[in-house]
Amino acid sequence: xxxxxxxxxxxxxxxxxxxxxxxxxxxxxxxxxxxxxxxxxxxxxxxxxxxxxxxxxxxxxxxxxxxxxxxxxxxxxxxxxxxxxxxxxxxxxxxxxxxxxxxxxxxxxxxxxxxxxxxxxxxxxxxxxxxxxxxxxxxxxxxxxxxxxxxxxxxxxxxxxxxxxxxxxxxxxxxxxxxxxxxxxxxxxxxxxxxxxxxxxxxxxxxxxxxxxxxxxxxxxxxxxxxxxxxxxxxxxxxxxxxxxxxxxxxxxxxxxxxxxxxxxxxxxxxxxxxxx
Numbered sequence: 001x002x003x004x005x006x007x008x009x010x011x012x013x014x015x016x017x018x019x020x021x022x023x024x025x026x027x028x029x030x031x032x033x034x035x036x037x038x039x040x041x042x043x044x045x046x047x048x049x050x051x052x053x054x055x056x057x058x059x060x061x062x063x064x065x066x067x068x069x070x071x072x073x074x075x076x077x078x079x080x081x082x083x084x085x086x087x088x089x090x091x092x093x094x095x096x097x098x099x100x101x102x103x104x105x106x107x108x109x110x111x112x113x114x115x116x117x118x119x120x121x122x123x124x125x126x127x128x129x130x131x132x133x134x135x136x137x138x139x140x141x142x143x144x145x146x147x148x149x150x151x152x153x154x155x156x157x158x159x160x161x162x163x164x165x166x167x168x169x170x171x172x173x174x175x176x177x178x179x180x181x182x183x184x185x186x187x188x189x190x191x192x193x194x195x196x197x198x199x200x201x202x203x204x205x206x207x208x209x210x211x212x213x214x215x216x217x218x219x220x221x222x223x224x225x226x227x228x229x230x231x232x233x234x235x236x237x238x239x240x241x242x243x244x245x246x247x248x249x250x251x252x253x254x255x256x257x258x259x260x261x262x263x264x265x266x267x268x269x270x271x272x273x274x275x276x277x
Contacts, residue, residue: 024048027055034063034070034077042073050080057083065093067125075128079135087136091144094129098152126156134163142169154185162189172208180215187212187222194229202233209233224253231266240274 023044024030030052033045049056056077063074078086100108100123110116130148133141146169148160161178164170172193179186194208209226216222227249234243247270250263 027052027059031056031059031063031070034073035068036070042070046073046077046080049074049077050082053081053083057081057085061085061089064089072124072128075132079132087133087138087141090129090133090136091141094126094133094148095144097123097126097129098148098156099123099126100153122155123153124155126152127159130156130159130163134159134166137167139167139169142167145169157183158185158189161186162192165189165193176211176215184219187216187219191222191225191229194226198229198233199236202237205233206230206237220253221256224250224256224259227253228259228263231263231270235266235270235273240270243270 023041024033027049030045030048033041034049037045049060060074060078062068064071064078068074075090078089100121102108108116108121110121126148130145130152133145142164145160145164145167149157149164152160161170161175165172165175172190175186175190175193179190190208190212194205194212197205197208209230212226213223216226227246231243231246231250234240234246244267247263247267250259253259
């Protein structure tokens with residue numbers, strides 16, 4: 001029975017892969033889908049292009065570097081290809097995009113009285129490039145990522161720190177220290193580490209969210225969010241009593257209606273799970 005089950009799963013995966021491959025007659029077809037396809041089609045195109053690096057990589061590099069439609073998907077295809085050219089490409093491009101630039105190459109300034117106004121535009125290119133370097137998993141990217149963390153715009157800085165953590169270039173203690181002091185934008189990076197371990201290591205996630213509650217007490221929404229994510233972590237650990245206690249903690253934050261609503265829904269789900277044999 002077990003053998004049949006494993007065989008069935010394998011057949012489904014093979015069929016899904018074959019379907020993905022069959023959607024595209026060529027690399028050019030898949031490239032076009034990155035910009036114009038549905039979300040599912042775009043991810044199928046990413047898989048197809050990753051499996052045809054000799055033909056696709058030069059075009060994908062051009063799309064990313066020039067931020068053409070579908071460039072974020074293109075960057076993911078580059079990572080998934082595991083092509084040796086990916087690391088130097090992302091490293092070089094990130095080094096030139098730590099911050100948004102004026103036409104003359106100087107750093108854009110935002111704020112009252114500046115020509116760019118007070119609304120700071122996010123540096124999406126630099127942020128995605130730093131994220132992709134983390135996904136590649138090569139520690140030789142650490143020096144460039146450290147430069148991005150120290151010189152980059154806020155979004156780039158956050159992605160760089162996340163990548164550094166993935167690559168072992170910064171510890172969790174160092175992230176908490178920076179996020180507790182003058183870098184509140186790094187608090188989302190810390191949260192993301194907790195989110196990513198909710199299923200794989202719920203005990204680690206619970207300890208991390210406990211630390212958020214203690215260290216970021218000046219940020220009530222983040223504290224409420226930490227209690228909310230602990231609900232899910234305790235559910236995954238099948239500690240339903242602790243999960244219900246976390247629901248009660250979230251309900252104390254009455255101003256955050258969305259979290260309160262979701263916590264109330266979670267309570268019903270938990271009680272049903274606890275009652276089931």
